[in-house]
Amino acid sequence: MRGISVFEKARERRLENRRYKERLKEVKHRMKAGERFSYLMGRLRDFLMSIGFLGPSFLGVIVFFIAPFGVVVYYSLIKSSLDDEFVGLLNYQKLLENNTFLTACKNTATFSAVAVPLAVILALVLALLLEARIPMKSQFRTFFLSPMMVPVASVVLIWQVIFSENGVLNDFTAMFGADKIDWLKSDYAQLVVVVLFLWKNLGYNMILFMSALANIPTELLEVADVEGASPLYKFFAIKLRYLSPTVLFVTILSLINSFKVFREVYLLAGNYPYEALYTLQHFMNNTFRSLDYQKLSSAAVILAGVMVVIIAILFIVEDVFGKDVEG
Amino acid sequence: MKKKRIVGRFIVFITCLIFAVAFLLPTVLTVTNSFMTESEIESNYGQVFGTVRAGKTYIAEKVNLKFIPDKVSFSQYITVLLKSPDYLLKFWNSVILVVPITLLQLVIASVAAYGFTRWRGKIRAAIFFFYVILMLMPYQVTLVPNYIVSDFLGILYTRSAIILPGAFAPFSVFLLTKYMRRIPVSLIEAAKLDGASEFYIFFRVCLPQCRAALYSIALLVFIDYWNMVEQPLVLLKDETQQPLSVYLSSINAGEVGLAFAVATIYMVPTLLLFLHGEDYLVEGIAHQGSVKG
Numbered sequence: 001m002r003g004i005s006v007f008e009k010a011r012e013r014r015l016e017n018r019r020y021k022e023r024l025k026e027v028k029h030r031m032k033a034g035e036r037f038s039y040l041m042g043r044l045r046d047f048l049m050s051i052g053f054l055g056p057s058f059l060g061v062i063v064f065f066i067a068p069f070g071v072v073v074y075y076s077l078i079k080s081s082l083d084d085e086f087v088g089l090l091n092y093q094k095l096l097e098n099n100t101f102l103t104a105c106k107n108t109a110t111f112s113a114v115a116v117p118l119a120v121i122l123a124l125v126l127a128l129l130l131e132a133r134i135p136m137k138s139q140f141r142t143f144f145l146s147p148m149m150v151p152v153a154s155v156v157l158i159w160q161v162i163f164s165e166n167g168v169l170n171d172f173t174a175m176f177g178a179d180k181i182d183w184l185k186s187d188y189a190q191l192v193v194v195v196l197f198l199w200k201n202l203g204y205n206m207i208l209f210m211s212a213l214a215n216i217p218t219e220l221l222e223v224a225d226v227e228g229a230s231p232l233y234k235f236f237a238i239k240l241r242y243l244s245p246t247v248l249f250v251t252i253l254s255l256i257n258s259f260k261v262f263r264e265v266y267l268l269a270g271n272y273p274y275e276a277l278y279t280l281q282h283f284m285n286n287t288f289r290s291l292d293y294q295k296l297s298s299a300a301v302i303l304a305g306v307m308v309v310i311i312a313i314l315f316i317v318e319d320v321f322g323k324d325v326e327g
Numbered sequence: 328m329k330k331k332r333i334v335g336r337f338i339v340f341i342t343c344l345i346f347a348v349a350f351l352l353p354t355v356l357t358v359t360n361s362f363m364t365e366s367e368i369e370s371n372y373g374q375v376f377g378t379v380r381a382g383k384t385y386i387a388e389k390v391n392l393k394f395i396p397d398k399v400s401f402s403q404y405i406t407v408l409l410k411s412p413d414y415l416l417k418f419w420n421s422v423i424l425v426v427p428i429t430l431l432q433l434v435i436a437s438v439a440a441y442g443f444t445r446w447r448g449k450i451r452a453a454i455f456f457f458y459v460i461l462m463l464m465p466y467q468v469t470l471v472p473n474y475i476v477s478d479f480l481g482i483l484y485t486r487s488a489i490i491l492p493g494a495f496a497p498f499s500v501f502l503l504t505k506y507m508r509r510i511p512v513s514l515i516e517a518a519k520l521d522g523a524s525e526f527y528i529f530f531r532v533c534l535p536q537c538r539a540a541l542y543s544i545a546l547l548v549f550i551d552y553w554n555m556v557e558q559p560l561v562l563l564k565d566e567t568q569q570p571l572s573v574y575l576s577s578i579n580a581g582e583v584g585l586a587f588a589v590a591t592i593y594m595v596p597t598l599l600l601f602l603h604g605e606d607y608l609v610e611g612i613a614h615q616g617s618v619k620g
Contacts, residue, residue, distance in 0.1 A: 046446055047446075049445075049446070049525055050442050050445065050446035050451065052442075053438050053439065053441050053442030053445070053446075053525075053529075054439050054442035054443065054451070054454070056435055056438060056439070057435050057436065057438065057439030057442075057495060057497075057500055058439070058454065060435065060491075060494065060495030061458070061461065061495055061497060063476065063495075064472070064473070064476055064491060064492045064495050065461055065469060065472060065492070065495070067472075067476070068471075068472030068473065068475045068476040068479075069469075069472045071472065071475050072471050072472055072475070126343075126346065129339050129342060129343055130343065132335075132336055132339045132340075133336060134336055134339055134340040134343065135340065139347075140343050140344075140347050141605075142605060143347040143350055143351045144346070144347065144350050145601075145605070145608075146350060146351055146354045147350055147353070147354070148550055148597075148601075149354065149550070149594050149597045149598055149601055150353055150354050150357060150590075150594065151553075151554060151572060151575060151590050151593045151594060152554045152556060152572065152575075152576070153572065153575035153576040153586070153590060154353070154357045154575070154586065154587070154590035154593075154594075155353060156576065157583070157586055157587075157590070158353045158356060158357070161372055199349075199350065199353075202350075203350065207608070252463060255463065256462070256463055256465070259465035259466070259467070260465075260466070262467070262557070263554070263556045263557065266556065266557075267556065267576045280465075280467065281465070281466075281467045284467040284470065284471075285467070285557070288470065288471070288474075288561065293471075296471055297471060300467070300468045300470075300471050300472075303465065303467065303468050304464060304468050307460070307463055307464060307465070307468070308460055311459065311460055311463055
């Protein structure tokens with residue numbers, strides 16, 4: 001066993017696909033003129049049908065996202081909103097020399113680089129823990145999901161109660177003789193936000209992993225048991241392979257959510273927080289307030305570009321690891 | 328051997344319990360504190376927020392994180408629900424923003440997802456890839472385009488400026504397409520052989536299979552927009568149109584005494600949806616699998 005069957009299955013499927021395509025080509029080749037016409041009409045009808053179904057959504061996406069994004073690109077290339085002289089990449093150059101922007105980039109990147117892997121790994125650990133035969137399983141599931149319901153503002157309220165200078169955490173650390181610190185204005189500020197992010201997102205990620213774990217074919221695990229595989233081996237050789245698409249999915253979801261944590265930071269610390277908390281989103285919001293379209297547009301284009309690169313990397317990773325276990 | 332296993336299970340249980348308590352704490356805190364009187368809250372948290380007018384109320388030396396009120400009182404609720412209509416108005420503002428977004432997004436997305444499922448080809452694959460990228464764009468990137476297009480269409484500073492882009496958001500198209508592709512092709516083909524039209528297949532064969540997915544996506548979209556802060560801040564100017572999610576944060580600054588009651592009321596719709604559909608939530612996202620089309 002040991003996963004070989006999985007590879008074989010995938011190869012078989014690929015071969016079958018190829019055979020099917022060849023057969024299709026042959027059939028098309030032998031068609032008479034009339035048959036070919038009706039075949040083409042069928043294709044045309046299918047095409048129109050698909051436009052009918054996809055149309056509304058695609059139209060909206062074009063109007064509300066793509067077309068205005070074109071305008072954004074245009075704005076990023078001109079001198080100012082009033083003077084539409086083409087300046088090439090000057091706006092980008094200015095932006096990349098802007099210290100605030102660079103700080104914001106650095107902070108956002110560090111936050112995502114720490115928070116996203118943690119959110120994935122801890123969620124997986126929780127899901128594996130809940131696989132054990134313990135009482136109150138479904139209650140635990142609900143408890144872990146409960147942070148999704150709490151409105152952002154109350155989250156912020158409670159976080160302030162815990163982490164502010166006169167907060168609960170300082171009372172607690174004072175028992176060990178530590179000095180009072182305003183956690184949100186210290187070097188630990190990012191850590192506080194990471195905790196908040198994890199608290200909010202772990203539950204949902206965990207659910208995704210739990211359902212993926214439930215979908216692993218039990219025969220495979222049973223065979224491993226019979227052959228005396230250790231739990232660790234079972235995890236890395238079997239479970240993780242089957243989970244890899246989910247790992248990717250959760251990573252992407254967490255990445256999206258890591259950009260949303262700005263809401264909380266904004267409400268916790270306002271427009272100009274402690275430097276370690278000043279993220280790209282603050283930069284965008286503040287620039288938006290001053291209506292500097294050129295700065296804003298070039299920042300948006302750069303951010304979009306970075307996202308495309310990250311997504312492309314994730315897709316390639318999926319291609320390498322995920323293909324043979326699908327289906 | 329057996330004993331060892333039971334000990335192991337016990338450790339796992341305790342770990343889960345600790346995590347669960349930590350996760351549940353803020354929720355419980357919000358709810359129980361909503362039954363305190365305003366003065367009790369102000370004296371408990373006055374140190375943090377400094378809301379208490381000098382001399383008027385007793386402030387505890389330290390912050391008091393209390394779960395059980397000294398005296399259960401509904402005074403916060405009475406103030407919020409009966410005395411100041413402001414909160415109810417904002418609550419209604421939230422409802423008329425979020426409900427249309429959720430419903431419209433589901434309708435548009437399920438139609439589009441069917442399109443992506445039923446017909447495949449290189450162009451449609453490219454479009455789908457585009458949706459994925461768009462879905463992953465942080466809000467701060469789409470904010471500027473949003474602003475520009477609302478200005479162009481003349482809907483800036485109206486509710487449509489938030490509702491329309493929300494209705495076309497690609498997130499649920501993506502999730503639904505992933506789900507629909509799991510429906511056995513044979514089912515659709517059988518319906519087709521029986522002479523069913525595409526619309527019939529869509530409504531009668533495809534959608535009923537997706538009930539769990541639709542519910543879980545509706546829940547996710549609802550929660551996401553129910554808590555929106557950035558969009559209304561930028562796209563709505565009029566204070567009276569702001570949803571409660573934005574207003575709630577300004578309460579924190581002024582009247583902490585009321586904050587917990589308002590937050591609890593605000594949690595009610597989500598809670599109801601949640602309790603009603605938790606199993607759907609698990610089932611509906613169970614088959615996400617790979618990200619690509």
